[in-house]
Amino acid sequence: MPADRRPRTAAKRAAEARRVALAQTAATRRRRGILGGIAAAVAVLTALVVVFVVQDRRTSTSDRAAVPGNTVADGAAVRVGDAGAPVVIEVYEDYLCPVCRAFEERNAATLAELVDSGAAAVEYRPVAILDRASTDRYSTRALNAAAVVADAAGPEAFVAFSGLLFAAQPEEGGPGLSDDRLVALAGQAGATGTRVADGIRDLAYEDWTRRVTDEASKAGLQGTPTIRVDGEELPLREATPEGIAAAVSAAAQG
Template structure:
């Protein structure tokens, strides 16, 4: 038998196509149409999903833009410098500058202040240095409440009151993770440094500078600070041994 008679299953011209073959052909055509319809539906769903994703991304960008543009409107305490990012004491033209990054709930910061706060005060008083405080709030909820209260104090009574209030907070530093000092206690300490009255009480209870506390902490991170206390002398970090009172004074005088 010739090869083409074995392999070619097409009916000869004029011959009637068998019923089974017609059914098979019809089913194949229907299956092809179903697959084409399914592809169209899949493409349509993908287009819709892509459109939704684009809308979500655009919405996220708009919301973030609105948040970013509203950041400058956050309440910032008076008597601060660098757009509210620091509290400065001492002469602006002092020959040396100390930048102090601390968290009021940081035990190491409390130890540093107990040892060297007097030395920094003396350096400010004799004109050797100016001190720029960059308080942060990253340890717990009380860190934020304490820093907000410090913002209320500097707003109401100025930088010197801020430094004195900070000393009181370190002297009474609570255990990490606990509730911390109450609002009433913070209000009482604020009064001891000359920040009193209805506005001070409201500011502490209502966390009027809460956004500011976040801005300070974010700025410290952008400044490369990843631990507290971090002390910079004319922009250069001091080693732990240099944070002792005598070594700190010697470093400042050498830089002046």
């Protein structure tokens, strides 16, 4: 296989695993009628008061402030696709955001196809803006876990892990996935070992999660999901397979 095909094929495999996991969970959620409760969950959020408990961490401050490996854009993104791709799609998501999950369920396959064809590269820029929507800072914990996976196992594992996180997404207003569950999902995505488990449990990249979230906010991020094609924000109503493909085609033509 030519060397320039390997990143695209790896990204396609990871995105396909992500798409399958999301599709399976979407079917289960539809049967249970969970999506119909989102509006009620939003109302509950206004009454939430989160008490933050400062705990000792086994990792050092310098480790927590470190930038995870296999990232780009000063450590703010994980990129899949050819370095010379003519168009870059930026995807801002929060792992607790139900609309982000719906976006992934609908568009993961299209993003994979665009990467595999060489038409575009995708830069995933996850953030943690919904900590108050859970009782245990799940947005930060999930984002930290994704950073650990990216650092330990690379972009392909990151994409697969993100898909697993969305497939197992907890409801807003309660606890998120446990650390043990996050470690198990990381293993399913191909990131294993003591370093991975400790990084997830000890919030090895907690300071990094705060930095990338703050920087995204200062750069104008209003909410998630936010999709930008070559720097131009795509209206959410156009964030469909057809809309994304059309935006990429237009950007490529200048």
